[in-house]
Amino acid sequence: MLLMRSHCFKQYFVGICAFILLFCACTEKESSNTYILEGSLLKWQPVTLTFNGPEVSENDSINPFLDYSLLVNFSNKDTTYTVHGYFAADGEAADTSADSGNKWRVKFSPNAIGNWDFRAYLMEGKNIAVKQFSLPKKNQSIWDIKGNFEIQPVDSTANGFYRTGKLAYDGTHYLKQSEDQKPFLKNGVGSPENFLAYSEFxxxxxxxxxxxxxxxxxxxxxxxxxxxxxxxxxxWGFNNGKGIIGALNYLSEKGMNSLYFLVMNENGDGNDVWPWIAPKEQTRYDVSKLDQWETVFTHMDKLGMAMNVFTQETENDTVLNKGELGLERKLFYKELVARFGHHLGIVWNLGEETNRSPKQLKSYADYIRKIDPYNHPIAVHNHVRVTGERREGRSLDPIKETFTPMLGYRNFEIPSLQMYDTTEVHKEVKKWLDLSVKKKRPWVVYLDEIGHWDIGVTTDTAANNNHDMVMHSSLWGSLMSGAAGTSWYFGGKDVPNNDISAEDFRTRDAWWNISYNAKKFFEDHLPYETMQNHDELLSNDKAYCFAKKDEIYVVYLPKNETTDLAIGDGAFTIAFYDPKAGGMLFDKQNEGWKITKPNSVELSAYNGQKEKDWVIVIARK
Incomplete structure (x- = not known):
């Protein structure tokens, strides 16, 4: 018998979509078992199934995270997704802080409209959570429940990824939004890395x-x-979360669409973020904390803010199994995927400034890809390269050491670049894009940390304000090579609002404008997914050229510089853009360029304004 009734969220969930409750008596072993189905039942928006199961606690003698495994097959006419579920305590742990209960939950992000069937198994066995990744052929379960639901089309009025769909790798240099197939250009916030070290979790x-x-x-x-x-x-709880949710709102309103954060820094720089009930209890997960994280991550989906999920950092990447793919590490990845894998903007990053060997990194990537039904992109971040300096125990070129073995690897898509010398950004991005193409698995290249560790991007009012330099070398330098986006790092311990202590994102309000100007320019004026770096067309190696040859050319011209550009035959238009101020294109035809010889033009500052950088667009009429 199947009963259906409407239901409303409590006051603190007002504004989240309405949901439907379905109670089902379909079970082979427990005829009294029921399930609750929640969600808007719209494409891309999460469907939540909550089941009654064993009454256990986070500290139960039978470990609810290791010794039970909830697997659910979701099937439509075209495909089947096997999705991991998880122990949910009382089902309302974000609000109640419960650490025990009989609720078991799975979240699923449907990628297609129409009828979906599901079959859910809850199994028990020693360490079964990291061993059993498919439904058993024979009934070896505590219960086996079946059901179905109907998914309607995308809500065209929805915000964020609920309208544009999941970010997916498609074999090109940019992730694509699955619903509209538009390329995603990351405009990211990279600090504080301990964003989740929040007092109300x-x-x-x-x-x-x-x-x-x-x-x-x-x-x-x-x-x-x-x-x-x-x-x-x-x-959540007693009106908690306003500070962290408000911070995300502010960043989104400034045009930032990605956030870089650690989910585990035990024994690391901050030593204040972990998913467990205690830093050393690495097989026991804090259900209420993770439920509160889920509230934040759901808000990010609604804002269209991608999640750069850094799973560890250089100081603690041997905390789990001494760096090997052992039981604790497998469970760590499994819990992350089960609880958060349904989110639409995830990139799994294997580690900040990784020390791990290529063999270890590949083992992590293989395992995550095996248990993640959504095939979210996988990245890793390199140690900094310091020219002329050999740091104890480290390679002279850790960028090469990290990424060369990953070229062409089937379960790796994104080098997450850290660059000490910002003048090298432009060439380094192009280098890895070209090498990945030669290996027949084009990479999406991110620039995720820049500069000396104690500087990064300064606050707007800093005496050593470096915005002009970073705009030229790193922001436009990376994008004009074909990078798919950036994340901005705030500098080290002696800097106000730094990579650990940052509280007020408005201290870099002007920088967010500069960064957003670049993203908006690319999206409004360029078919950038079809363009490539073509610096060879320029006579000045201080300038950059990004082009689809014979159709459109974009030149970044630093202040006090000129350059010749080789172009094709025919008539072209020209326009100028101020990358710092943003705004409109200036399209006066004879103020900043002249024909010097056939198929060549000389480019200079717009209207004689040599004291600033210019972006110049030359397009076929």
């Missing part, structure tokens, strides 16, 4: 990280962003 505390006198008890509160929270936004 359960079980979160400073476990001995660096001295951060600007933070209360060493944790983030994001107090200046509480006013950026909106009445329709989520909270």
């Amino acid at each position: 359960d079980g979160t505390f400073d476990n001995g990280g660096p001295d951060t006198p600007t933070l209360e008890d060493g944790l983030h509160e994001y107090p200046t962003h509480v006013d950026d929270w909106k009445d329709s936004d989520p909270t």
